[in-house]
Each structure stands twice: as C-alpha cells, then as structure tokens.
Amino acid sequence: MITTPPLLDPRLQERYRQLVMDHLSPADQIAAGLRGLPDVASAMAHTQAAYRFWCNESVTLTQLVQPLLLAARESIPGACRDYALVIHDWSRLPYNTHTRKADRVPLSMTKDRGYDLQSALLVSDQGDPLAPVYLGLRAADGVHHTAADAIEPAPSQLDGLAPVMQRIEDLGWTKPVVHIIDREADSVGHFRDWSQAGFQFLVRADAEPKVMHNGSKKRLSAVADELKQKQRFCATREVIYHGRKAMQWVAQTEVMLTRPARPQRADGKRVSVPGPPLPLRLVVAEVRDEQGEVLAVWLLLSNLPPQVDAATIALWYYWRWRIESFFKLLKSAGQHVEEWQQETAGAIARRMLVVAMASVVVWRLQRQTTPAAGQLRKLLIRLSGRQMKHGVESTGPALLAGMWILLAMLKVLEHTSVAEIRHLAHEAGLLDLEQARSP
DSSP: OOOOOTTSOHHHHHHHHHHHHHTSSOOBTTBOSOOOOTTOSOHHHHHHHHHHHHTOTTSOHHHHTHHHHHHHHHHHHHHOSSOEEEEEEEEEEEOTTOTTOTTOEEOTTSSOEEEEEEEEEEEETTSOEEEEEEEEEEETTEEEETTOSSOBOOOOTTTTHHHHHHHHHTTOOSSOEEEEEOGGGOOHHHHHHHHHHTOEEEEEOOSSSEEEETTEEEEHHHHHHHHHHTTOOEEEEEEEETTEEEEEEEEEEEEEEOSOBOOBOTTSOBOOBOOOOEEEEEEEEEEEOTTOOEEEEEEEEEOOOTTSOHHHHHHHHHTTHHHHHHHHHHTTTTTOGGGOOOOSHHHHHHHHHHHHHHHHHHHHHHHOOSHHHHHHHHHHHHHHTOOOOTTOOOOHHHHHHHHHHHHHHHHHHTTSOHHHHHHHHHHTTHHHHHHHHOO
16 A cells, blocks of 8 residues: 655645556666556656656655655554664765756765765664655755755765754654664764764774773774684674675674764864763674685674674674665666656655655565465566576565556556457467467
8 A cells, every 4th residue: 555645635645646656667777767557548648747746846855755754653563673773874876967957966076966865764673674764865955855844054974964863763663763874974973972862873883993992992903803812703693695695703892982083174174072982882793604704894883782782783784785775776776766857856856755655665565474465476576577596585676577567467457358458469469479489
C-alpha cells in the first residue's frame, strides 16, 4: 500500500500515488524519464502532469517526506529489536552538461557541477533498510531539505549534521537512535558537541590521530596493533566481503580524546579549540579471509553503553553499506538520477522523495517473511528476467524490474482478456516463435 502525503489535496494525492507507481521500475540511462503504465491515455499528458507536480511550489518537501516518516514509524516496532540505526552520508549528483540547471554548484574539489545530496537512512538493528528520513540538496540558493519549508544557508557537511540529528531525535520514535557515519565525520569537536547533545553515535575513525590509552598518548593504529599483540581479537561472524566469504574479528578498548578541535574558518585557516576529555569506546574490526589475511580494518569510535557489545557495534557499521545500496537505486542500478531533466534543485528533490517511497515499497516486500511474500518475490524475479548470484533470493533493482512488468500486466488485463492477448501475439508471430523455442 502506498501512503499519500496527508496535507495535499485529493488530486495531488492521486498524482503522487501514480508517480510512485511509475517509479516502481528501473530507468534507463538514455531514457531516464517516466514510464507510464498502460492505463495512461497519452504519454505526453502524463509527462506534463508529472512536470507540473515537480515544479508545483505548493507541494513542499516537508509534505512529501510525511509518507516516509510514517513508514519509518510503523516499521520500527516490528523491525527494530533494541535500537533504530540512522546512517548519514553524502553523495554528489553531477550535471555537467545540464546547463539549464542554473542553480548548480561546484562539487567538492572536482570540476563537476551539480548538487550535493545529504541523506539519512533508517535501518533496523537487524540490518533491514526501512526508509530515508531526511534528504537535503545543496544548490546555489541554499539547502532544499525535508525538515523545513524554507531554503536554508548551506553549512559545512559536519556542521550540518547536528541539526539533522536533532530533527531525527525529535521525531519521538519508540527505540533509541544510533547515528552511524563514515570516516569523514572523524572530528573531535563534533564528537564533543554530539555527546553533549545526548546523541549516540558510531563513527569510523582515521588511524593517525592520537588518543590517551592506558596512560599514554598513542595513534589509533598503534592501539589497534597493541590489541593484536595481546591477542584481544575474537572471531565473531562470517561476512561477505566483495562477493566472497570472510570472517570478522573484533577487539575493543577504552580511549580518551584530549586533543583540541581544529575547525576550519571561512578564511581557510584553522584554530585550536580546546575541550574537555571525552571517553569513547574503540572497536577494531578486521575482515580476514580463510588464510587469516586481513582484507579490511575499521577503527570505530562510539559512545554507546557497554550493554551493546563490540561484535554488535562492528556489525552495525558493516550495515552502513545499506545507504550505498540506496544511492545505487537512485543512480546506476535504478533511477539514473544524474540523467533527470528537471531544471531546479527543488524539482529534483520532489522527484527524489517520490523515488524514495518507491524504494520503501521494495524494502517492505524484501523483509516480509510470509509465504505469500516469498512467492511474490520469486514471481517478480521471474518477470524481471534477471539472474541472481548463488544464494541471493532477490535484489532491489530486480524486484523493481519485476514490479513494473507485473503492474503493466495487471493494467492491461483490466481492459484486454488473455484470449485477446494470445490472439494478437499469434497474429504478430510471437506465439510461433515461442513454440519454436520450446523443446
């Protein structure tokens, strides 16, 4: 079932529902526009209606995010055991050849121009993606985001995290929130701010910064080496690393962050900002192959309580890749957002929230455990015509492809009987081809 934004009028609610269904399909890089279902009388009229929706300033991002927040709220009690994980990340959306997008900005240190996307994805503490709960696009006029109707000035990436964290905390979920962020968030000043605000976080750290450990200053990499020398690592679980089986090994210790923060000012200079000592847990996670060779090392800093064991913390960070899968659904493996022709950040953000709801529909089906859901997943994979890796039941892009074919079939069958379809196929010679191919 597709929930519609409650504050929209009935006509726009129906348009939203139709647009979500239109995006229950992977797009093509050279044709990233909408695919109208067979009940649409005119493809041009359908495209014009979608264009009016994307450009309708009365359709706000705070309205369009409501179905996502409702999906998150409804999913948490059944999907989350003890905690709700929120994974924060950024992704560049380059539109170098889209010169009619006048509000593009330079992206990072590259020559690309486009928009910066900031996302917060809710994931259960069992590893299931549930719903994006925040989206923001940085454009020339500021940040277009789902937490307020006003376009706000663009802060730095890390300075912009605390307001997003607070807005997520204020949603009043039934499970405590853990914010998970990759290595770009390794900032002692922000750690202090987040701890003071009461946020629980898990961040991948760099190896070079020094911490206090057992009474002396050491680099985090030296602390990890010491844990290995003292044989503090324990094998925790089998994982899949770059498509092959491996084992995760984990060790932990307490460290103290005493160094001053070094924020960068607007003029590019850095200043030292001292702060109180901050005790954190260091969890060192290694991925090793069957021969014991280390394939990957993660140095994880967290202020989570001791009740959450080190193996769980390492597993939660392993699930950070769920947001990369979401980005893949937005990009090359799904909707090809970087080919969209909408000409403003606001229009792209509206369409992105519709796509996010389509992703929620897929994830909801993926985590359902009923026999009927299992049969439906198998049917959709068959309809998609895609091959799965050994042991993989389904993927998001494959389910999207199958959903589109199923929806199209159902729409056609509302107006055309199976006998009529078989007759038309016979007239076109398709049935003859199928019979010739059969053994």
